[in-house]
Amino acid sequence: MTKKHLRFYGGVQPQESKIASGVAIVSAPLLATYVVPLQQHIGVPAKPVVAKGDKVLRGQLIGEAGGFISAAVHAPTSGIVKEIGSCLGPVGNQLPALILESDGEDQAAEPMSALDWPNASPDELRKRVAEAGIVGMGGAAFPSAVKLSPPQNKTIDTLILNGVECEPCLTADHRLMLERPEQVIIGARITARILGAKQVIIAIEANKPDAVALLQEKAAGTGVEVRSLQVRYPQGAEKQLIYSLTGRKVPSGGLPMDVGCVVQNVGTGAAICEAVCDGKPLYERVTTVTGTPLVAPGNWRFRVGTPYLEAIKLAGGVKTDPVKIISGGPMMGMAVYSLDIPILKNCSGILLLAADELRQYESTPCIRCGRCNDTCPMAMMPGILSVQIEKERFELAEQWHVLDCIECGCCAYGCPAGRPLVQLMGRAKAAVQAARKSRTAKKA
Amino acid sequence: MTAVFILTLIGLLLGLAIALTVHYFGVPTDPLAEQVAELIPGVNCGACGFAGCNDYVEALVAGKAKPGHCPSQSADALQKMCELLGVASEPHSEKVAVVCCSGTDQYAIRRAFYNGVNDCHSAMQVAGGAKGCVYGCLGLGSCSRVCPFGAIEMRADHIAVVHPELCVGCGKCVTACPRRIIKLVPKSAPIHVFCISPERGAVKRKVCNAACIGCRKCVKAAGEKQMFINGFLASVNYENPPDVNVVTVCPTQVLRTEAQPAAVAAAEASASPAAAATKTAS
Numbered sequence: 001m002t003k004k005h006l007r008f009y010g011g012v013q014p015q016e017s018k019i020a021s022g023v024a025i026v027s028a029p030l031l032a033t034y035v036v037p038l039q040q041h042i043g044v045p046a047k048p049v050v051a052k053g054d055k056v057l058r059g060q061l062i063g064e065a066g067g068f069i070s071a072a073v074h075a076p077t078s079g080i081v082k083e084i085g086s087c088l089g090p091v092g093n094q095l096p097a098l099i100l101e102s103d104g105e106d107q108a109a110e111p112m113s114a115l116d117w118p119n120a121s122p123d124e125l126r127k128r129v130a131e132a133g134i135v136g137m138g139g140a141a142f143p144s145a146v147k148l149s150p151p152q153n154k155t156i157d158t159l160i161l162n163g164v165e166c167e168p169c170l171t172a173d174h175r176l177m178l179e180r181p182e183q184v185i186i187g188a189r190i191t192a193r194i195l196g197a198k199q200v201i202i203a204i205e206a207n208k209p210d211a212v213a214l215l216q217e218k219a220a221g222t223g224v225e226v227r228s229l230q231v232r233y234p235q236g237a238e239k240q241l242i243y244s245l246t247g248r249k250v251p252s253g254g255l256p257m258d259v260g261c262v263v264q265n266v267g268t269g270a271a272i273c274e275a276v277c278d279g280k281p282l283y284e285r286v287t288t289v290t291g292t293p294l295v296a297p298g299n300w301r302f303r304v305g306t307p308y309l310e311a312i313k314l315a316g317g318v319k320t321d322p323v324k325i326i327s328g329g330p331m332m333g334m335a336v337y338s339l340d341i342p343i344l345k346n347c348s349g350i351l352l353l354a355a356d357e358l359r360q361y362e363s364t365p366c367i368r369c370g371r372c373n374d375t376c377p378m379a380m381m382p383g384i385l386s387v388q389i390e391k392e393r394f395e396l397a398e399q400w401h402v403l404d405c406i407e408c409g410c411c412a413y414g415c416p417a418g419r420p421l422v423q424l425m426g427r428a429k430a431a432v433q434a435a436r437k438s439r440t441a442k443k444a
Numbered sequence: 445m446t447a448v449f450i451l452t453l454i455g456l457l458l459g460l461a462i463a464l465t466v467h468y469f470g471v472p473t474d475p476l477a478e479q480v481a482e483l484i485p486g487v488n489c490g491a492c493g494f495a496g497c498n499d500y501v502e503a504l505v506a507g508k509a510k511p512g513h514c515p516s517q518s519a520d521a522l523q524k525m526c527e528l529l530g531v532a533s534e535p536h537s538e539k540v541a542v543v544c545c546s547g548t549d550q551y552a553i554r555r556a557f558y559n560g561v562n563d564c565h566s567a568m569q570v571a572g573g574a575k576g577c578v579y580g581c582l583g584l585g586s587c588s589r590v591c592p593f594g595a596i597e598m599r600a601d602h603i604a605v606v607h608p609e610l611c612v613g614c615g616k617c618v619t620a621c622p623r624r625i626i627k628l629v630p631k632s633a634p635i636h637v638f639c640i641s642p643e644r645g646a647v648k649r650k651v652c653n654a655a656c657i658g659c660r661k662c663v664k665a666a667g668e669k670q671m672f673i674n675g676f677l678a679s680v681n682y683e684n685p686p687d688v689n690v691v692t693v694c695p696t697q698v699l700r701t702e703a704q705p706a707a708v709a710a711a712e713a714s715a716s717p718a719a720a721a722t723k724t725a726s
Contacts, residue, residue, distance in 0.1 A: 092571025337556040337571060360559055390561075420560050427566045 034305035043069030072133035076303035112279035132275035138265035164236030167329025187269030291352030361418035372411035491614035516612030539613030576651030
């Protein structure tokens, strides 16, 4: 248990390109309209609790959780609900959304009562996390209150706060740790109290020595450990991070709680601190807007529902034409085709790529070089699997554990044949999950 | 001379061995089953619901299945099969697949450049593919690859076209299409609506100039019993199909005969104002 690996199997080391790491977080100015999706999380969309034409205040509940795996949504500013319709989401799907017309006053609703967290009961704290609509802010957007309610038979002894930020280009978590270290640490301690975890680790990649030093200084005497990890992508992936820090392996098809761990993003930690100590719900987040085509890349505190176009305008607009715009980082982000997409609770970055940074390749047959096997952090065989998936042999792919793929993109990053390995894996995962669903439906 | 003798002897001995093996170990075949099997195409398309043609024939001969489950059979073959099996003749309804989309590159707007796996299901995962219309044909050929009869052509302008003379209506493409735009319709029906988008006309026209705009002209021309309007989408009543001449009233050429594929319709429509609008939009 005490053996410290500080690294994991496989992985790659892409160019960091963290050009916005020195730019302090600025609060984005108010906009005239916000498009607030009611589904900013994994699970059931939130149910709107306001009607068209209603006046809402900043931080007011506008959508309540629609089911067990769901999260509440709050108004990003004060104004009038212009329409309850739909909008385009970052993965190209239509999301139910509220169009909010700002009145320019940014009047705050009465905040929830601040909790005295060292004395509050875990249930009380957990309820607050749910009320504040907090979701995993690292990218997955899994409702935090659900994550912090492990089943009775699982004991969580270790909480890991993920400040690794191994995606190239993104700097939002780095800046947050530098500017609000107290919030991150208190958020970690609150989460540990909810889970009853004894060990609390804040994990940071070694390329952010300033953040490591600052957090170590602030965390002295609180029982929170700050640890620096080897720079290697995907160090920040949940399963890899757990292995690096504790040497425990999450079983195939299992969750971190199966090995007594919970991993949470530092941004989520800060949001939990704000929700508990200040009674502030989650309606804004730090997002990096970066890329060489931008005039002034940087980090902003955006209200949820800010369209990408406004974010790019804030970064000074473009000096050269971007050829690809990505929601998230370059390794795992999704290319978007519209700038009307709003920033959601899980949007860690908007990345613009110029023509000379991007290669459009022709995909050729697998040459069996095995480079993907060496880099796959889940120790899978992406090349061989992809050949089977192309032939739609999904049952074989399931036997070969295609569902373990974390879609980190290491295999495709190094593939000399330019094969779209991650896309094929995603295809197989969808097919296998659909087949499993129909199998269970048949049994029932 | 000796060589010839030895080889002949070996040949005779081996022939005898084969004859004996067949006599003692041979599997008896039902002559009726063989005759029945000759009446179905034997491509194992699976449309009958059995595990291949042999399985179906066995079930037929054993009296566990009725003739008429094989869609790729001609009416004559079905009649013969009924006579062979000694059952009452079944009514034969020939079906054919129709790709309900007219969005060729000339008409449908592309919102993105897609360079990924050449497969419709994979493209669906990347922001729902490159075509502006989220209901339209992705044109990457998942349907044409599963067709056991080679009846679906993937045109260079990114649309799938079914050749009705080759299609037997097995329905494999219907389930293979992630957009569910392929329909099985009676082969006798003369015309079809080549659009499936339920959106409002204005929304459709933003992404495709060959969409059904729900103008009701066809309903007026053919009559309420031959054509329906469901929301903003016209559809043919296949139980009481309209006359072929109705196609002339359709302003966007989505109501067509199958023999008049999208590209031909496009060429004809290029003189119409709709096509002119596409050119300026693209």
